[in-house]
Amino acid sequence: MSGEEILCYSEEGAITADLVRLARSLAPEAGSRVRAVVPPGADPSLSDLLAKAGAHSLHLVSGKWGGDALADAALLGRLVRELRPTLVLVGSTKRGREAVGRLAGALDLPAVTGVTALHLNEGTVLVEREALSGNAVATERISRRPAVVAVLPGTSAPDPPPAPTVDRSEHVAPEAPTLLERVEVRGKAGGQLEIEKAERIVTIGRGLKKKEDLGLIEALARSLQAEVGCTRPLAAEAGWLSDDHWIGLTGHRVHPKLYLAIGVSGAVQHLVGMRSSRVVVALNKDANAPIFSQADYKIVGDLYQVVPALVKALTP
Numbered sequence: 001m002s003g004e005e006i007l008c009y010s011e012e013g014a015i016t017a018d019l020v021r022l023a024r025s026l027a028p029e030a031g032s033r034v035r036a037v038v039p040p041g042a043d044p045s046l047s048d049l050l051a052k053a054g055a056h057s058l059h060l061v062s063g064k065w066g067g068d069a070l071a072d073a074a075l076l077g078r079l080v081r082e083l084r085p086t087l088v089l090v091g092s093t094k095r096g097r098e099a100v101g102r103l104a105g106a107l108d109l110p111a112v113t114g115v116t117a118l119h120l121n122e123g124t125v126l127v128e129r130e131a132l133s134g135n136a137v138a139t140e141r142i143s144r145r146p147a148v149v150a151v152l153p154g155t156s157a158p159d160p161p162p163a164p165t166v167d168r169s170e171h172v173a174p175e176a177p178t179l180l181e182r183v184e185v186r187g188k189a190g191g192q193l194e195i196e197k198a199e200r201i202v203t204i205g206r207g208l209k210k211k212e213d214l215g216l217i218e219a220l221a222r223s224l225q226a227e228v229g230c231t232r233p234l235a236a237e238a239g240w241l242s243d244d245h246w247i248g249l250t251g252h253r254v255h256p257k258l259y260l261a262i263g264v265s266g267a268v269q270h271l272v273g274m275r276s277s278r279v280v281v282a283l284n285k286d287a288n289a290p291i292f293s294q295a296d297y298k299i300v301g302d303l304y305q306v307v308p309a310l311v312k313a314l315t316p
């Protein structure tokens with residue numbers, strides 16, 4: 001293969017920038033090209049962000065735009081036909097995974113989602129994904145191209161040297177597919193929390209004794225300008241918080257700058273969802289709780305004493 005042509009896209013501009021950095025690190029040779037998609041209605045600063053991340057080409061899309069996985073798949077389908085990339089990188093968000101499935105189905109392309117690491121080796125794509133509830137890493141080989149790979153947010157590479165020139169081309173968003181007609185979009189009960197996007201998260205587990213005590217955790221979250229997350233039992237069993245807050249294997253995967261885990265034991269199914277947090281602080285009354293194995297800062301204590309003290313210390 002003479003050089004890679006890698007097309008990068010996510011509905012989140014910051015994730016597209018991470019994909020561009022990753023693509024540049026995967027294919028550093030001069031003959032390779034990293035292309036990034038700027039969807040309709042994107043923040044005006046996105047083009048600069050993608051150029052700074054090392055994109056060689058920016059594909060600026062305008063026109064009527066559904067702004068959902070159907071629209072993403074239709075747009076990527078058109079760009080794959082026009083640009084003939086060797087590899088398509090998409091952010092492995094909920095919407096991204098749906099778009100990848102639709103794109104792969106429509107164009108009969110090999111696709112994988114939830115990828116944590118990626119290597120290119122003489123035309124073959126090797127991907128790593130978590131397996132067995134995060135206890136093992138599966139390495140898989142894709143030998144047919146173009147391949148579509150959805151990379152988990154938080155998987156990035158350092159800033160590469162900027163491309164010598166950045167080409168810009170304009171495209172019109174394709175019509176939404178007619179196979180499927182959206183009849184209605186109904187918001188989920190429990191609000192519009194998108195915990196994957198939170199920069200700070202205060203997560204509460206079964207260390208909390210009763211629902212009324214959630215006020216303590218919410219006060220701490222407010223003082224840190226953080227969102228409240230929870231373990232599965234609090235959402236799925238107790239129903240104290242909606243599913244939007246649930247973090248882990250069967251919940252949401254998060255990658256905040258700060259993750260504060262309170263009264264959380266650290267079961268592997270929970271760790272899978274928060275492992276890529278930048279700084280982890282754990283508070284647990286059991287000094288041997290497994291969550292401490294992931295923590296940068298450890299507080300052994302009773303949350304009913306420590307949390308009010310933290311709120312007091314953080315309140316001006």
Ligand SMILES: Cc1cc2nc3c(=O)[nH]c(=O)nc-3n(C[C@H](O)[C@H](O)[C@H](O)COP(=O)(O)OP(=O)(O)OC[C@H]3O[C@@H](n4cnc5c(N)ncnc54)[C@H](O)[C@@H]3O)c2cc1C
Binds near residue numbers: 232234249251267
């Ligand atoms: C297929 C499958 C999928 C799953 N998916 C998920 C998932 O996505 N997300 C998830 O979270 N779980 C998931 N689970 C459940 C998971 O295995 C654990 O049961 C769960 O994460 C435990 O939640 P917890 O830490 O809140 O509770 P516990 O394990 O009961 O831990 C409570 C912790 O609180 C501490 N504590 C108690 N009182 C205090 C106090 N006063 N002050 C400080 N600390 C205190 C205790 O020492 C303990 O460590 C899944 C399980 C299965 C089988």
